[in-house]
Amino acid sequence: MNDSVLKDKKHIHFIGIGGSGMYPLAQILHAQGYYLTGSDNNPTDTLDRIQEMGIPVMLGQRAENIKGADLIVHTAAIMADNEELIAAKASGVPVLERSDLLGILTGHFQNTICVSGTHGKTTTSSMLTQIMMDAKADPTVVIGGKLHTIGGSGRIGKSENMICEACEFMDHFLKLKPDISLILNIDEDHMEYFKTLENLIASFRTFAGNAQKFAVVNGDDPNTRCAVRGLEKPVVTFGLSDANDYYPQNITILDGVHSRFELMHKGSRLTEIDVFVPGQHNVLNAVAACACAVESGIKPELLNLGMSNFKGACRRFEVLDQINGITVVDDYGHHPAEIKVTLEAAKSMNFKRVIAVHQPFTYSRTARLLDDFAKVLSIADLTILSEIMGSREKNTIGIYTKDLAEKIPGCVWFPEFEEISDYVVSIARPGDIIITLGCGDVNKCAHLITEKLKRKNR
Numbered sequence: 001m002n003d004s005v006l007k008d009k010k011h012i013h014f015i016g017i018g019g020s021g022m023y024p025l026a027q028i029l030h031a032q033g034y035y036l037t038g039s040d041n042n043p044t045d046t047l048d049r050i051q052e053m054g055i056p057v058m059l060g061q062r063a064e065n066i067k068g069a070d071l072i073v074h075t076a077a078i079m080a081d082n083e084e085l086i087a088a089k090a091s092g093v094p095v096l097e098r099s100d101l102l103g104i105l106t107g108h109f110q111n112t113i114c115v116s117g118t119h120g121k122t123t124t125s126s127m128l129t130q131i132m133m134d135a136k137a138d139p140t141v142v143i144g145g146k147l148h149t150i151g152g153s154g155r156i157g158k159s160e161n162m163i164c165e166a167c168e169f170m171d172h173f174l175k176l177k178p179d180i181s182l183i184l185n186i187d188e189d190h191m192e193y194f195k196t197l198e199n200l201i202a203s204f205r206t207f208a209g210n211a212q213k214f215a216v217v218n219g220d221d222p223n224t225r226c227a228v229r230g231l232e233k234p235v236v237t238f239g240l241s242d243a244n245d246y247y248p249q250n251i252t253i254l255d256g257v258h259s260r261f262e263l264m265h266k267g268s269r270l271t272e273i274d275v276f277v278p279g280q281h282n283v284l285n286a287v288a289a290c291a292c293a294v295e296s297g298i299k300p301e302l303l304n305l306g307m308s309n310f311k312g313a314c315r316r317f318e319v320l321d322q323i324n325g326i327t328v329v330d331d332y333g334h335h336p337a338e339i340k341v342t343l344e345a346a347k348s349m350n351f352k353r354v355i356a357v358h359q360p361f362t363y364s365r366t367a368r369l370l371d372d373f374a375k376v377l378s379i380a381d382l383t384i385l386s387e388i389m390g391s392r393e394k395n396t397i398g399i400y401t402k403d404l405a406e407k408i409p410g411c412v413w414f415p416e417f418e419e420i421s422d423y424v425v426s427i428a429r430p431g432d433i434i435i436t437l438g439c440g441d442v443n444k445c446a447h448l449i450t451e452k453l454k455r456k457n458r
């Protein structure tokens with residue numbers, strides 16, 4: 001997308017401005033002096049923060065909302081038959097999808113780090129944000145989840161550093177202009193679009209090659225190694241093994257959520273790092289974040305200031321509450337590889353039982369990875385399933401929750417979150433950990449469980 005689309009624009013209108021991906025873009029453009037307006041269908045905390053910035057927001061999406069705008073931005077979630085979007089496309093005013101605008105804005109910084117990978121993007125972006133903020137590197141940030149430290153999914157910095165989560169969905173990350181392309185891992189996902197693993201790897205190869213400076217990649221991951229083999233850009237590797245440029249040494253698990261390791265670079269010890277989120281996968285995420293920080297000029301002795309302050313991003317093994325000895329955690333994991341590491345981390349902690357509540361997301365993913373989902377969800381002591389959240393899909397495959405439930409020993413499923421929360425509260429005992437898993441709205445179920453546990457124990 002040509003950067004000139006922003007030239008001479010004064011009034012930019014956002015359709016769906018309350019989305020977590022729209023909020024940081026509004027922050028950036030507002031700080032750059034553009035007049036913004038927006039619309040959304042439902043009031044949210046994010047919408048409140050946007051209005052506190054002085055941006056007028058219309059509730060309800062109507063054709064008249066676009067009046068006066070000389071550039072219109074919409075999210076991919078806005079349907080083609082949306083009245084406001086139809087009016088925008090008929091207006092003669094330039095119309096951009098959110099990912100196109102993000103691509104333009106990533107080119108405005110001299111050190112844009114784009115964080116990609118099938119798993120771990122939000123956590124690693126958040127770790128890197130915390131490191132850079134505490135090292136006074138003052139980054140601008142656009143991430144796919146919420147980080148408590150910045151009060152949302154984005155922040156405006158005054159430096160040339162930008163941290164941007166880069167999603168491979170429909171090749172959106174190929175619209176970005178990275179200086180550093182970070183690849184955490186490559187696993188089969190969004191296959192309704194990519195069709196084959198070879199196509200997916202080819203897209204990541206293009207993403208790595210788009211880096212203006214170099215790529216930072218997981219040298220332990222076979223698919224990632226394949227993606228950057230013979231790449232004409234410099235490649236920096238990280239991983240758990242000492243064959244990589246950056247790797248951890250002497251990993252110590254101090255308690256359930258606290259790990260410590262020595263960060264190594266080509267055989268030399270850089271510093272000691274503390275990680276306060278559980279699981280070996282988060283040690284690897286920390287090494288990736290530290291590698292990008294060091295390669296961006298952050299002194300090694302400043303790394304652990306940020307890492308020791310990082311307590312997790314929202315919906316990434318987020319502890320919501322502990323009630324009468326029962327711990328309730330919410331997690332965004334929606335792919336078998338993510339669910340596996342999350343449940344294994346929970347099993348390694350001192351809980352009597354791990355109870356998983358999973359909301360399958362999209363019919364195509366559920367059908368394609370049915371056996372993989374069944375295998376990893378069986379790690380939990382008990383699994384409860386909700387209906388499949390179709391999102392952008394219709395169930396043309398004929399896949400249902402019962403098909404997955406039948407493959408998991410002892411699994412039960414319910415159509416509604418109210419029923420799930422009632423069941424979970426009825427069986428939960430002190431010493432249990434309850435983990436809701438999914439990228440849809442299963443977090444609502446987590447909050448229902450928390451509320452009902454509190455009422456039960458009054």
